Amino acid sequence: MTEQRPQPLLAAEALTCIREERILFDELSFEVRPGDILQIEGPNGAGKTSLLRILAGLSRPYSGRVCFAGKPIEAVRDEFHQALLYMGHLPGVKSELTAEENLNFSMRVTGFNDAPIHDILKKVNLAGFEDHPAGHLSAGQHRRIALARLWHTDAKIWIVDEPLTAIDKRGVAELEQLFLDHADRGGCVILTTHQDLQLVGDRLQKLKLQYHFHEEL
Numbered sequence: 561m562t563e564q565r566p567q568p569l570l571a572a573e574a575l576t577c578i579r580e581e582r583i584l585f586d587e588l589s590f591e592v593r594p595g596d597i598l599q600i601e602g603p604n605g606a607g608k609t610s611l612l613r614i615l616a617g618l619s620r621p622y623s624g625r626v627c628f629a630g631k632p633i634e635a636v637r638d639e640f641h642q643a644l645l646y647m648g649h650l651p652g653v654k655s656e657l658t659a660e661e662n663l664n665f666s667m668r669v670t671g672f673n674d675a676p677i678h679d680i681l682k683k684v685n686l687a688g689f690e691d692h693p694a695g696h697l698s699a700g701q702h703r704r705i706a707l708a709r710l711w712h713t714d715a716k717i718w719i720v721d722e723p724l725t726a727i728d729k730r731g732v733a734e735l736e737q738l739f740l741d742h743a744d745r746g747g748c749v750i751l752t753t754h755q756d757l758q759l760v761g762d763r764l765q766k767l768k769l770q771y772h773f774h775e776e777l
């Protein structure tokens with residue numbers, strides 16, 4: 561008997577994206593199922609961030625649609641938002657707030673008012689820096705504040721843009737393990753990175769975007 565694959569959590573259906581009169585991708589279709597880890601690859605300017613933003617419902621494609629559990633995301637907006645954790649390539653951390661205040665703030669926004677903030681900060685190696693304004697921290701520590709949300713969320717779909725930027729080797733390994741654990745629990749991860757992922761390795765699916773020049777229009 562053949563094993564049945566789970567239904568897709570997210571499906572890109574014939575997505576076309578045009579920016580500044582340049583086609584970034586044309587009729588792009590793919591599915592992401594529970595347990596999948598998908599890396600979007602491609603050179604600078606190929607359209608990776610544009611694709612992630614469309615998948616997260618933050619911008620619209622020129623044509624095509626994104627479906628969540630079989631339905632267009634516009635039709636199931638609330639359920640989709642509950643199932644989604646989107647992290648853009650800018651960390652979204654307020655420099656004047658401390659590490660703890662930043663995390664407190666983002667946990668409140670996502671409804672995790674009683675999250676164990678100190679434990680989470682410890683997990684991302686920020687113990688001892690709780691009271692430091694984020695603006696006084698290093699680039700990697702800054703990003704770790706944003707990434708801390710990943711350690712406490714029940715979102716199934718993680719869409720993360722360049723999460724590994726400025727993160728040291730140990731931090732990358734910890735994040736990769738987190739992605740694997742999330743996928744093993746039935747979640748999915750869609751990410752961009754210019755780094756080679758070591759731990760995730762053979763679990764990784766890849767989607768390569770090409771850079772199209774204007775004259776290819």
Ligand SMILES: Nc1ncnc2c1ncn2[C@@H]1O[C@H](COP(=O)(O)OP(=O)(O)OP(=O)(O)O)[C@@H](O)[C@H]1O
Pocket residue numbers: 579580584602603604605606607608609610611
């Ligand atoms: N809101 C926008 N309005 C107009 N053009 C945009 C917009 N967002 C992105 N672009 C253009 O779309 C192209 C693709 O940008 P995008 O950020 O998606 O690329 P990327 O593959 O993520 O690049 P990188 O690896 O440098 O992060 C770029 O040429 C960019 O100038």
